[in-house]
Every structure is written in C-alpha cells, then in structure tokens.
Amino acid sequence: MTTATTTRVQTFIGDPISEETPVPRAELEEIFADIQADFRYDHELNGCLNCGICTATCPAAHYYDFSPREIVQLLWTENLEGIYDAMQEKIWACAQCYTCAARCPFGNSPGGLIMLMREAAIKHGMESAKNVLRPFSRVMLKLISTGNQLSPDMITADHFADWGPNVSKIDAPLALLRKAIPMPTLNTTKTAWEVNLKTSVELYTIWEATGVLDQLETIDENLFDVITDIMDEKREDWEDFLEEDEDENDDD
C-alpha cells in the first residue's frame, strides 16, 4: 500500500477526516480574534461576492498560488483552518501594491487585511513568519536602530548580484561618491541621510510604547539583543550630550 502525499493543509491543520488536529481549536480562535480585534478589520472587510476583480488585477496572482479573493473569502466566512493555512505561506506572496483595494467594488482592502494577518503571524511567533523574515533582518536592523530603512552600504554587488557588476557606473570609493552628492544630509554611507541623535532616541520611545520591540523579540531574539544594545548606547550618548549641554549653559 502506498502512502498518500501529505498536503499543506494536512501538514499545518491535520487530516480533515481525523478528529485530531495538530492546532487546537482554541489557538485558531485566538489567532482569528487577534486579526478581528484590529480596528482596521471592519474598515477593510465589508462583504464579498466572489467577483474576483482583486485577483484578476493582482500581480502576485500571476506568479504564486495566491489569490486575494481567497483571502477575503476565508476571513468573510470565518474559515479558521483556512486562515491558519493561508498564514503559513500565502499571505507572504502579496506584493502590497493595493491594486485590489483600489478596484474592489465593495471597498475591501485585501492587501490591508493581509497586513493584519502578517501582524498576527508575528504575534503568535509562527515558524513560517520567522523563516520568511530572516532575509529581511538587515532592513529591520537598520530601521529600528537608526530610523532609516536603507543605507548606501547595504547596496553592494555581492548582495544584489542580479543588478549587474557595478553599483555605480563611476568607479570610486563609496564615501567619496557620497561626498559628491550636493545635499549635505546625504554625505553618509551607513544611513541614507544623517539622522539627528535626538531623532533616533525619540524613535526608540515609539518602538517601546507601541510594542514593536516585543514583535521583534518574538520573531528574532538575536536581532532583538543586537538592536537593544545599540539603543542603549545611543541613549547614553544622548544623556551625555544633555549633561554637557547643561554644563555649557551653566557656564554661560
């Protein structure tokens, strides 16, 4: 007797015929409750007649086993197993262009709903989310520690081999090329522009107050440690500056 190939649904949800499921019903309900709890949910899901305009116009549907119509239907019909399954892979196919949202006659935003599902995947520490986001860690490191999402030193021929052999058509050291940009804020290599120390410290307050650091810790503990070390250092620098500034003002 041959064994049937395991489908993705069986892997993540279990055998639909069996009464036992690897994911407890309570967990599925908790995940869906988290998605629904975001106040954007009701704004972005108003109904669905399965017209498929969203999928017809979706760039990701050209290349992946992905359909925004399916995502909307899963949420609209509260198909908890299907939602969980879609959160393993499909939600990460979306290119976030919002063409679906612009075109939906119901005013749904499948792209926006997918963001709520991505946030929930992170909150619940899904392995699939961790795997998908691993290559994105350079962007997260840069953004959370500096306030810039991209820096000149991230664009190298090694990292983007498919962009061609030269990052610049003029062969010169990066720092020199950056100095030749006529905007003084851009004479940098480690950040896209020079970021004021106060700005970074304010951003850290925002990360802490809004739970972004908790998200990061859930998804990548090592990256969280690196980033919090950088934050501590910059905060100390800021405290030092404030003390020096106060001393100077006292001298005046």
Next chain:
Amino acid sequence: MTTPTDSTLGERFTGHGAEWRDSNLSPTEAATATSWVEQKIDKRSMLTNKDRVEDVRDIMWQLEKEGEIVVHRVSEEHEPVMVKTLYGWDKKIPTTQLWHHKSCGQCGNIPGYPASLLWLMNELDIEYLDETDQTSCTAWNYHGSGIGNIESLAAVFLRNFHQAYVSAKAQGLPESYYYPLVHCGTSFGNYKEVRSYLMHSAKLRERTKQILGKLGRLVDGKLLIPEEVVHYSEWLHVMRGKIAERQIIDASEVRATIHPACHVYKMVPEDAIYDDDILEGNRVAVSTGLIEALGAQVIDYKTWYDCCGFGFRHIISEREFTRSFAIDRKIKVAVEEANADMMIGHDTGCITTLDKNQWIGKAAGKGYDLPVLADCQFAALVCGAHPYKIVQSHWHASSTETLMEKLGIDWQAKKAEFEAYLKQIEAGGEQENLYDPRRMITSGPGFKGIRIEHQT
C-alpha cells in the same frame, strides 16, 4: 482536464483554485474580449464606482472645531495652487516654504532623485529646509515584514510632521512656517492612510497622544494633523509650467512611458490628482502632466496599471518575482509595444526596481536597456542640470546615456567633469552644495543656530 495554461502566450495563471478552466478563446475572440474590457475598465471610472467614499478632511475640521486636534494649514504664505482630485474635490498644494521629508530609498540608492528636486527648487527660487531631524516613515519595513503596527506608523507620522511644524524655530522663524513635502510614494500613501485612521479612531488618537506627549510633540496639548499630505510629484505638477519656462533642451523626439506608482494613487485613491486635459483624465495626472509640459511624447501602454514588482519583501528576498514582473509586465511592454525611449516614475521602489532589474534579463534572452528616471531627474536634465553632479545618473543601472544622447547631451564630457570634481573633493577641495550645510541641523549635537531672513 484542461490545464490553466495558454500556450500561445506562454503564460501560466495560478491562484484561481482547482475549478479553474481555460476558456480556449481563439486569438481573434481573445482580442475582441480584451478590447471590450479595455473600453469599459481602462478608465478612471473603474476607481470611482464606490458607494462609500468620504472626504476625511471633513472629520478633521470637525475634530479641530471640537478642540481635539490642531490642523497645520497650507496657508497663503505657502503660495498654494488648487488642483482637482479623483472625485473632483479640491486639494491645496503648497509651492514654497517646504520641509523636505526625504525617502530612505531615494537618498540611499538614487541620490540624484532628491538632488534634482532641490536643484529645480533653487532654479525657481523656492524656500525649503532639508534637515537631519526626521526618520523614514517606516512603512517599507511594515509592508515588507509586518513588524510595526498602526500605532507605530501613526506615531512616526505625527512625530515627523510635528518636526516639520516647529523646524523653522531653529532659524528664528515662526512655527508652521515650513510645510512638509513627502518624497516617497509609500510614505505618501501610508501617511494618508494613517491620517484617515487617526480621524476615525478616538482610541488611536488617545494612544498616540500619550506617546507624542512623552516626546514633547503636541501643540497646545493636542495632536497636530496636516491639512494636506503632499507628494513632491504634486509640487512638480503644479509647477510644471514654470519648470517648462526654464527648459533649455528640446525633448520633443523623446517617447516616454509613465509608470504611475501604486502607493501614490491606489492607496487613498480619492486624494490623487486627475485632470481632464491629461490623458482625458483617465490616468493620474502627476508626472504625465509634467512630461507633456516638457514637450516629450507620452505613450500609453497596456500594462500602465500594473505595479512595478517591488513588493517590499520581494525586492529583498523574492527577487525572482520582482525581476520577472518588472521585465515582463513593464519594461518589455514599454520597449516592444510603446517603442519607448525612457520610463518615468515618481516613487522610490519603482525607480529602483525598474532600473536595476533589467541587467539580469540578458540571462533569459531579454536584454532590454530602457532608461528609467524619476520625473524630477528628467525635468532637471532638460533644464540644464549636470547629469552627474546633480542628476547623479551614475547610480542608475539602465542606459541613461542613450537618453542623454537623444537629448544631445555630451555625457562623456560631463562624466569627465564629474571625475575631475571627485578628484578635487578627494584632495580636500570644496564641495558644491545646494544649500548652506549649517541649516541641516536644527537641534541636538552639532546645532549652530543661524537666522534666516523671511523672504516675503
């Protein structure tokens, strides 16, 4: 069973479920069906067939009246120009005293993009401030990873726009003097979406108010909301006549395709500018209006509505998707159908994606080499900006040189000038800047206050 494959087009469609069946139309039938669809849907009306559209600014004015928020107005000192948006609503575009909200992707990767914009502003004698006290909008990371949330996005929006509001104090000028001008399309779309959620949710306002209070970034104890969220392409649009007056290079032989950016006009589409005189009002007006004003031929093409393939996460870790989409759905069509000399965009990720992803096409026998530039870079070029010092064309992977040749620009001579300039800087010589570098720090380490005289 019929497989979901159309062998004549070589395309395979997925994502429709197991019940999908090929319609098996003949090429003639397919062309007839397509042309019917294009007549019906390739129009602005496709975006306006909604029942529940509201102008979020109505809620904003009401909240201000009730004393809950303060609105940063586009006032007379900003010399606004009125434009019409998707539903014919008015939008006020400030034209001077502008605070540059930079784009991390532009500044990090396509520095000639912001430099060209500032150069045009210098040419037009526009007051502005480019400073270090600003963060990215953080929305690229959010849309790519899901790290972040509506509260963090809203707090960043409110923080950066508050800084724009108070920034002039460092120059001895009043609050509200500078008005924020957003460079990145994703920042623009994200900020508009966030503003809308802030207007709708008292809970979000309350939570962000606590954070902004902690940062010392409330105005009279209230959240500060911008009257308009303005993209730089909108500034170019209303200034296009004045820019064209300064044009010194004829562009009439150039065939241009425009790539409208998704986050500029599909996110919060009711706020995008449309003009009945620009492609009959069926396309977003920005960039197209400018390129037409500069005398180039704007060529419509069948995949104008498609995204570029950037995908936020995809450009980093699903590059097969990004480059396939960019080449097959955009560049190939622009070259083969529109016979274009260039593609013009108005957003960070699009310019990067469409420009950088052509090189690898050679590996698949798709060796296209279409120059890709931002609208302001092209405008600066034809107004006489230096192709390397200002437009910084050396960062572009696509063949900007062929475009320059078509425009009659001796790019080799200009390149030699730039290389000599690099040597000069390397030897410790003076850098050429678009503004006084002392202005860029408005507080904290390195701040040296300088007083700017009000020009009006």
